[in-house]
Amino acid sequence: MPYLFCEEHGQAREADSRTYQEHYDELGESVLIVSGRLKTGPWLCDRCNATIPRGGTAYLVTGFPRWIVESVNDYDFGYERGYFPMKGEERIAVYGAHWPAVQDESGAIRAPRRRADRPQKRRPIYAVELFPEKVQAALLERPKQLEPED
Numbered sequence: 427m428p429y430l431f432c433e434e435h436g437q438a439r440e441a442d443s444r445t446y447q448e449h450y451d452e453l454g455e456s457v458l459i460v461s462g463r464l465k466t467g468p469w470l471c472d473r474c475n476a477t478i479p480r481g482g483t484a485y486l487v488t489g490f491p492r493w494i495v496e497s498v499n500d501y502d503f504g505y506e507r508g509y510f511p512m513k514g515e516e517r518i519a520v521y522g523a524h525w526p527a528v529q530d531e532s533g534a535i536r537a538p539r540r541r542a543d544r545p546q547k548r549r550p551i552y553a554v555e556l557f558p559e560k561v562q563a564a565l566l567e568r569p570k571q572l573e574p575e576d
């Protein structure tokens with residue numbers, strides 16, 4: 427689930443993510459953090475309830491488990507676009523497991539791509555809703571991985 431934080435708590439959350447990066451990596455989790463100036467709002471910080479006005483600096487933090495990270499070949503930052511312009515001014519960081527859809531082979535962040543063929547949604551969409559077919563496939567495969575060994 428994505429969380430939106432004010433600048434102070436966004437920085438604190440990112441520092442935690444950096445500190446526990448190896449732990450995330452062991453668990454196969456990735457934390458995607460996008461920070462920049464809000465194009466919508468006002469919103470409330472999920473930690474302190476402070477009001478973050480439109481144009482104010484905010485951090486959007488989303489954790490992704492391995493089975494999503496590995497099954498996603500493309501990521502268009504659709505959820506993040508609900509909050510930020512995503513025109514190159516934002517800072518994007520990934521902590522934990524390598525995420526091929528967002529990072530290239532060297533680990534550098536790929537530039538977010540806009541999809542002209544995707545219709546505009548009226549409500550914010552969660553990242554997992556961006557690729558329902560892939561999530562569906564991953565869910566179908568999942569029970570096999572969870573079966574105990576004899």
Ligand SMILES: [Zn+2]
Pocket residue numbers: 431432433434435436471472473474475476
């Ligand atoms: Zn806060």
